[in-house]
Amino acid sequence: MYQYDQYDQAMVDARVEEFRDQCRRRLEGTLTEDQFKPLRLQNGLYLQLHAYMLRVAIPYGTLSGKQMHALADIADKYDRGYGHFTTRQNIQYNWIKLEDCGDILADLAKVEMHAIQTSGNCIRNISSDQYAGAAADELVDPRPYAELLRQWSSFHPEFAHLPRKFKICVIASEKDRAAMRLHDIGINIVKNAEGTLGVAFYVGGGMGRTPMIAPLIREFVPLDQMVTYSEACLRVYNRHGRRDNKYKARIKILVHEMGAEEYTRQVEEEFAHLLEQDIEPPIAELDRIRSYFQPPEFATGLAEKADRSDPDFALWIDRNCSPHKVPGYVSAAISLKPVGGIPGDASAQQMHLMAELAKDYSFDECRVTHAQNIILPHVEVGRLYELWEKLDEAGLGTANLDQVGDIIACPGLDYCSLANARSIPVSQKISERFAANGKGELLGELKLKISGCINACGHHHAGHIGILGVDRKGVENYQLLLGGSEAEDVSLAKITGPGFNEDGIVDAVETVADLYLERREDGERFLDTYRRLGMDTFKEALYG
Amino acid sequence: MADRNPVDLGTGRDDVQLRFRSDEQAGIAAVTVDSFLDQPDAEAVRIEPGDNALDLLPHLSRLRLVEVNFPAFTDGRGYSSARTLREHGYTGELRAVGDVLVDQLRFMRRCGFDAFAPDAPINEADAAAALERFDHVYQPAADEAVPIWTLRHG
Ligand code: HEM
Ligand code: SF4
Numbered sequence: 001m002y003q004y005d006q007y008d009q010a011m012v013d014a015r016v017e018e019f020r021d022q023c024r025r026r027l028e029g030t031l032t033e034d035q036f037k038p039l040r041l042q043n044g045l046y047l048q049l050h051a052y053m054l055r056v057a058i059p060y061g062t063l064s065g066k067q068m069h070a071l072a073d074i075a076d077k078y079d080r081g082y083g084h085f086t087t088r089q090n091i092q093y094n095w096i097k098l099e100d101c102g103d104i105l106a107d108l109a110k111v112e113m114h115a116i117q118t119s120g121n122c123i124r125n126i127s128s129d130q131y132a133g134a135a136a137d138e139l140v141d142p143r144p145y146a147e148l149l150r151q152w153s154s155f156h157p158e159f160a161h162l163p164r165k166f167k168i169c170v171i172a173s174e175k176d177r178a179a180m181r182l183h184d185i186g187i188n189i190v191k192n193a194e195g196t197l198g199v200a201f202y203v204g205g206g207m208g209r210t211p212m213i214a215p216l217i218r219e220f221v222p223l224d225q226m227v228t229y230s231e232a233c234l235r236v237y238n239r240h241g242r243r244d245n246k247y248k249a250r251i252k253i254l255v256h257e258m259g260a261e262e263y264t265r266q267v268e269e270e271f272a273h274l275l276e277q278d279i280e281p282p283i284a285e286l287d288r289i290r291s292y293f294q295p296p297e298f299a300t301g302l303a304e305k306a307d308r309s310d311p312d313f314a315l316w317i318d319r320n321c322s323p324h325k326v327p328g329y330v331s332a333a334i335s336l337k338p339v340g341g342i343p344g345d346a347s348a349q350q351m352h353l354m355a356e357l358a359k360d361y362s363f364d365e366c367r368v369t370h371a372q373n374i375i376l377p378h379v380e381v382g383r384l385y386e387l388w389e390k391l392d393e394a395g396l397g398t399a400n401l402d403q404v405g406d407i408i409a410c411p412g413l414d415y416c417s418l419a420n421a422r423s424i425p426v427s428q429k430i431s432e433r434f435a436a437n438g439k440g441e442l443l444g445e446l447k448l449k450i451s452g453c454i455n456a457c458g459h460h461h462a463g464h465i466g467i468l469g470v471d472r473k474g475v476e477n478y479q480l481l482l483g484g485s486e487a488e489d490v491s492l493a494k495i496t497g498p499g500f501n502e503d504g505i506v507d508a509v510e511t512v513a514d515l516y517l518e519r520r521e522d523g524e525r526f527l528d529t530y531r532r533l534g535m536d537t538f539k540e541a542l543y544g
Numbered sequence: 545m546a547d548r549n550p551v552d553l554g555t556g557r558d559d560v561q562l563r564f565r566s567d568e569q570a571g572i573a574a575v576t577v578d579s580f581l582d583q584p585d586a587e588a589v590r591i592e593p594g595d596n597a598l599d600l601l602p603h604l605s606r607l608r609l610v611e612v613n614f615p616a617f618t619d620g621r622g623y624s625s626a627r628t629l630r631e632h633g634y635t636g637e638l639r640a641v642g643d644v645l646v647d648q649l650r651f652m653r654r655c656g657f658d659a660f661a662p663d664a665p666i667n668e669a670d671a672a673a674a675l676e677r678f679d680h681v682y683q684p685a686a687d688e689a690v691p692i693w694t695l696r697h698g
Contacts, residue, residue, distance in 0.1 A: 007680055007692040014678045021673070022647065030667075038618055039647055121618070151682045151693070157654035158627055158685065161620025227683075238624045239596065277631055279684045281693040288696065 001064055001365060002147050002292045004112045011154065012109045015116055019043050020102035027098070042160065044118030045101060049417050052096040055118040056108060060128035060146040060170070061089030061368040065359035068366060070111040072351035078104055083351065085336060085344045087408060087459055088167065089127050089368040090118055094415055116154060121162045123153035123234070127169045129177045130369040133293060134331045134377040136323040140197065142172035142189055144289040145226065148281060149187075152227050159234050163241035163249035166234070167206075179370055179486035181205045181214045182462060184251045185233060192220050199226045203233055203263070204255030207456035211492050212252040215260045217267065225271075228280045232271035236263065295326075296363040296378060302328025303382045313388050316399035321384070328381055332362075334374040334391060335398040335406060339435040340428050343409045344372030353394050361387050370459075370486075371408055371447075373401065404439075404446045404513065405431040408459050412452030412469060413476070419452035421469025421476035422502075426450055429506045434513075443513055446526045447485075462486035464527040465512065466493040467505060478505035482512065482538055483530050494535060497543055508542055515541045562660040562671065564653070565637060574611045590641070597625035604634045612657070614642040623655045630656035630686035646670045650678070656686035 004012075019039075026036040040046075044055035056071070063071075071091055075083045078100045079093040086092055096104070108114055118125055126146040133141040149168060153159070159166070169180045172189035180186035186202035198220040205214030221229045240258065242248045255263045304327055308314035320333040334354060337343050346354070354374055358366040361383060362376035369375060379387060391397040400406045407430065410416065412423030427450050434440035449463030453470075460466030466481035477499040484493030500508050513526070515538060520529045530538065560569060574590040575583065577599060588609035591597060600607070610629060612622040626638055637659050640652050644662040649671055652660070660666070681689045 005696070007695065010679055011682070011692075018674075018677050025670075035645060035647075121620075154682050155651075155678070156683060157651035157681075158623045159620070160648075160651055161618050161623070235624050235628075238620060243593070243619055243621070273631070277684075281691070282697050284697045285693040 001062060002059075002143070002289065008112070008151075009109075012112070012114045012116070015043075015114060016102065016105045016109050019105055023098060023102055038120055038161075040101075041120035042117055042122060043101070043105070044115030045096070045098075046119060047417075048094065048415055050415070051094065052098055052101075053092055053094050053415070054096045054101065054104065054115060055086070055090050055092045056113060056115050057118045057125040058090050058113075058368050059150050060126055060132065060143050061130050061370075062132075062143060063358075063366050063368065064111075065355040065364045065366070067111045067113055068351055068355035068358060070107065070113065072348040072355065074104055074107060075348040075351065077107075081348045082345055083348075084342075084411070085346065085368050085372045085374070087370045087372060087410075087457065088125060089130070089370060090125055091368070092411075094411070119165070120160075121164050121166075122160050123156060123162075123166045123168065126150050126153070127167070127178055127183070127370065129171045129173065130367040130375045131177060131322060131331050131377065132172070132367075133295065134324050134329075135173060135175075135177075136325045137175055138173040138325070139191060140172050140189055141290075141293050142170045144286060144293050145172075145187065145189060145199070145223075146170040147289050147292075148227065148286055149230065152230070152281070159238060162234075162238055163243050164246065164251075166237075166251065168230075174488060176486070176488040176490070177369075179459070179462060179490075181490045182207055182211070182459075182486055183214065185230065186214050187226070190220065196222075198222050199229070201229060201233065203267075204252040204260065206250050206252040207459060207461050208250065209247055209454040209456070210250075210253065211456065211461040212256060213490050213492065214252070215255070217260060217264045223286065224280055224283050225275065226280075228274045229267075229271055231279060232267045232274050235270050235274075236266045240266075296365075298326045298329060298378070299380070300328075302380055304328050306381050306384050310385070312392075312399070313385055316388055316397060317384065319399040319403065320401045321379075324378065326378075329378050330381055330384070332376045332379045332384065332387065333369070333401045334376065334396050335400055336373050336396075337400060337406045337431065338395055338398045339405060340432045342424050343407050343427055346374075350394055350396060353390070353396070357387060357390060371402075371406060373406070400440070402445045402447060404434045404443050404448055406447070407431060408447075408449040408463070410451050410455075410458035412450075412458075416452060416457075418455060419469065420454075420471040421452050421478060423450045423452040423458055423467075423469060426467060426469075426478065426502060426505060429502070430509055433506055433510060437510075439510070439513060439517070442517060444525055446513070448509070449484075459486060460484070461492050462490075463493055464525070464530070465509060467509075468495075470499060472499065475501070477501060480505065480508050480512070480542070482535065483527065485527060489527075496535070496539055511541055512538055560639065560659050560661045561665055562649075562668075564658040567637075569659075570609045570637060572609060574609060591622070591625050593619045593621040595625070597628040600629065601632050604629070604632060607634060608636045609639065610634065610636065611639045611641050611661075614640060614644055617643040617645050617648055623651065626652070626655040626657055627686045646674050649674055654681065654685040654687045654689065 202214035413419035451458035481493035
């Protein structure tokens with residue numbers, strides 16, 4: 001894992017002092033709320049329905065056990081004993097007091113963490129594949145590139161007041177487990193025909209009210225020009241991104257309105273200019289960062305098969321464990337989606353336990369996924385059973401990764417001031433329904449995603465089944481969407497038709513699931529059957 | 545792009561409160577980019593957020609003062625304008641005017657601004673603290689600061 005040196009530490013320490021000072025000036029009244037807002041936002045502090053919400057960055061979703069312990073301590077000390085893991089691999093606390101913020105940031109800085117640029121119109125936390133460094137199919141570990149971009153983008157003087165927030169994702173395999181093309185910039189580490197590593201740039205994806213899949217704008221940027229190319233992409237956006245309407249301010253709108261070709265032309269021109277400016281970090285820096293991501297000392301000669309005699313355990317292996325590049329290991333997913341629970345929530349106690357388990361079973365490392373679960377990346381197959389028993393005892397052993405119960409849901413009307421409708425109760429009802437009727441067991445992979453309003457924090461556009469909360473004459477109403485995917489077969493879901501009330505939407509999900517169960521062919525997932533049959537068949541089932 | 549609306553070029557904006565240059569302050573009035581391009585002897589220009597700094601590049605040698613207007617501090621186009629001018633060799637005064645606040649000073653300095661004419665006076669003790677708070681920078685910009693990655697590798 002990456003570790004701060006004296007420079008990294010000095011930067012976050014200075015930031016803590018700066019923010020303390022800004023809070024002081026706000027409390028004294030020398031800063032107005034309007035002036036304070038963009039400053040607090042660049043430190044992840046939102047004002048929500050009931051309290052301040054603080055978002056803490058978890059760069060590329062990677063955490064040490066010690067850091068997870070610290071997150072648990074913050075939940076206990078400053079919040080109500082809970083944290084909420086988010087779709088951008090961060091954690092949020094929902095009940096924070098302004099007076100405590102300086103101390104929280106100081107506690108975070110002690111474990112090399114921060115809340116820098118977790119909100120605001122700047123370059124946000126860089127996300128990545130949760131199986132980085134472990135996945136059997138990856139080309140290289142993408143995190144060193146993400147870390148380099150983290151440093152480059154931190155306190156970037158030119159890009160602190162962009163037209164809108166800016167999200168970058170880095171992956172390094174053909175399988176996309178991080179919704180790469182739904183980011184403002186999606187970076188895929190690739191090899192060219194000569195076998196040299198480089199970077200493919202996808203620019204202008206995003207969700208929100210106008211979802212777009214990022215087009216490929218450059219197939220291959222040499223590794224030692226990645227930062228320069230990123231800078232060119234950002235500068236053209238900063239120069240021309242729309243500022244007249246915040247709903248049209250994301251880079252996806254610029255790329256769409258200008259055309260990917262013209263945008264690319266301007267980027268290339270700026271890139272040529274910036275190459276002369278010599279702004280790229282030395283390649284030695286990438287090597288230095290890489291040295292922190294060396295594989296841990298994996299054992300050899302381990303058993304490759306687990307004893308599957310306990311059927312509940314066997315099911316958990318099948319659903320929650322993924323192949324590892326080293327024989328005898330797997331990556332194990334801890335589902336934060338117990339039946340009827342709040343997706344992505346973890347209690348301080350659970351966080352402490354996950355921290356312990358990371359230490360004991362996974363070389364002191366864990367990951368947060370964009371689907372709001374936790375991964376232990378490197379677990380010996382032979383020790384899975386004892387791990388599972390401990391998880392199960394703590395309510396963390398749910399076997400439902402990528403199943404209908406593994407729902408992504410935004411905070412919705414229970415917390416969020418922008419919401420039209422509640423997301424959490426709907427997700428709870430759906431997971432309870434499919435657990436009770438046993439159909440959840442039959443459905444296989446089915447990604448269900450719920451947002452409480454058009455801003456799409458719950459990724460509903462990318463759900464095999466998506467649910468969008470809308471306001472219908474003052475009543476909460478839910479639209480159903482079908483056919484989205486955030487993976488390498490990326491697509492945007494489409495609305496089926498008129499919306500449903502809270503119970504109606506649960507029934508509607510069951511209706512489309514039934515249709516799938518009835519009509520699926522060999523090996524088809526829900527998404528495949530939907531794509532084969534088309535929307536009309538599903539509409540027919542829903543609306544007759 | 546869209547908003548090229550002419551704004552008030554009124555007097556208050558020219559009161560430079562902070563200046564980081566040793567040369568004499570140019571006592572010339574800045575004109576809009578359009579006027580500047582029309583007047584071959586103009587030496588000072590004011591860039592609005594919607595103006596493209598690239599249009600000025602052929603004329604850098606006659607420029608002595610560039611003002612970059614920030615009607616709202618949240619509109620960050622002026623940062624790119626400033627850096628663009630510096631990267632193309634402009635060495636004259638680069639003045640941030642308008643809604644310039646203490647918390648933006650450091651990044652503005654890093655992008656090449658060396659004079660500030662804020663709408664509302666900045667508390668100078670706060671300004672000094674803000675400019676000194678960070679000892680290091682992660683990335684190069686239009687200033688002399690040496691990025692951390694260079695310090696690491698000599
Ligand atoms: C509760 C307070 C929250 C507020 C007020 C909020 C606000 C917003 C807004 C306004 C957007 C649309 C931005 C745009 O399209 O330009 C957005 C998008 C998004 N938010 Fe949130 N959000 C909140 C919580 C969350 C949480 C908890 C998560 C993670 C679970 C999250 C993840 C996202 C994601 C992934 C997007 C989509 C990004 C994209 O459009 O590409 N947000 N949020
Ligand atoms: S999707 Fe809407 S309701 Fe949900 S968190 Fe985002 S802004 Fe709030």
